[in-house]
Every structure is written in C-alpha cells, then in structure tokens.
Amino acid sequence: MNRLTAAALLLAPALLFVGCSKGSNSSTTTTTTTQATTTPASSTGSMVTLGVATFNANCATCHGSKGQGQPGAFPPLDGNPVVTGDIKPLIKIVKTGLTGPVKINGVAYNGQMPAWSGTLSDAKLSAVITYIRGAWSNHAGAVTAAAVAAVK
Numbered sequence: 001m002n003r004l005t006a007a008a009l010l011l012a013p014a015l016l017f018v019g020c021s022k023g024s025n026s027s028t029t030t031t032t033t034t035q036a037t038t039t040p041a042s043s044t045g046s047m048v049t050l051g052v053a054t055f056n057a058n059c060a061t062c063h064g065s066k067g068q069g070q071p072g073a074f075p076p077l078d079g080n081p082v083v084t085g086d087i088k089p090l091i092k093i094v095k096t097g098l099t100g101p102v103k104i105n106g107v108a109y110n111g112q113m114p115a116w117s118g119t120l121s122d123a124k125l126s127a128v129i130t131y132i133r134g135a136w137s138n139h140a141g142a143v144t145a146a147a148v149a150a151v152k
C-alpha cells in the first residue's frame, strides 16, 4: 500500500512533465502531421472542396473563375497544356511564380505570376493544382502534397 502510494507520488510529476513537454512541442508537429495525413485520405471530397476554395481565394482574380484567363494579360488555365502536362514544371511555376514572355495557345503573355509556396501549404497547393488539372475541360490526374513538397 505504502509503496504503491510512494510510487504513484513519484510518477505523478514525471508524467506531468512528459505531458507538458509534449504539449509545448506539438503545435508545430500537429500542423505538419495534419497536412500529411489529410492528403492521402482526401483525394476525393475534401480535397476537391479545398482545391475550389483555394482557387477562388487566390487564383480566380487573375485567371478567372472558370480558368478562362484574360487574353494578353493572364493566361487561361483551362485548355492549357502546361496545366494538364508534366506535373514537375507545373508545381514549380505555382510554387515559385513565373515572369517573362510565354506563349499559350498562340497568345503571348509577359506578366508576373506571384510565388505561392510561402502563402499556401503543400496540402493547399496540391489541392489547387489537382483542381486546375481536372476542372472545366481539363482531365489530368491528381497531384499529391508529397509531389508538391518534392519540387523545390
């Protein structure tokens, strides 16, 4: 009896300490774990919702709500082979931005696309890239957060 109580008294502060140190460290860990676990599970419904929301909040002002763009100013994302093509250059453009002359479907653009890697998480980036690849007349496959993280 006495021994047990003593053991419990000895253990209690130790457990509290472990609990506390875990608590103070976990705020950063929690966010990363959440993103990592949401991506595989969310390739269906919630990823689409996140993709649409991210697109409307960050991309639609320039590229249009239907990805139609503005000829000469903002390139279309709908029917754009860069969007439906190889994922690495596409991820790179969205993460790091794009400046300088480009020609899309015969129309020249020479504008400035901001970099999004500092603003949007890999989970949001993968959701919005997946969205633009599959929305409107586009029918290209999904992009995972891991693929986004792999492109620097």
Ligand code: HEC
Pocket (backbone or CB within 6 Å): 054, 055, 058, 059, 060, 061, 062, 063, 073, 074, 075, 077, 080, 082, 083, 090, 093, 094, 098, 099, 100, 101, 102, 104, 109, 110, 111, 112, 113, 114, 116, 128, 129, 132
């Ligand atoms: C401030 C306006 C603006 C916003 C907001 C914007 N873009 Fe852009 N985007 C541009 C411009 C301008 C270009 C072309 C840059 C150039 O001429 O070099 C471009 C280019 C692109 C390209 C490459 C197209 C190609 O054919 O090379 C992709 C993909 C793209 N944007 C996706 C996005 C996504 C996804 C978002 C939202 C996360 C977004 N953009 C937000 C202005 C914008």
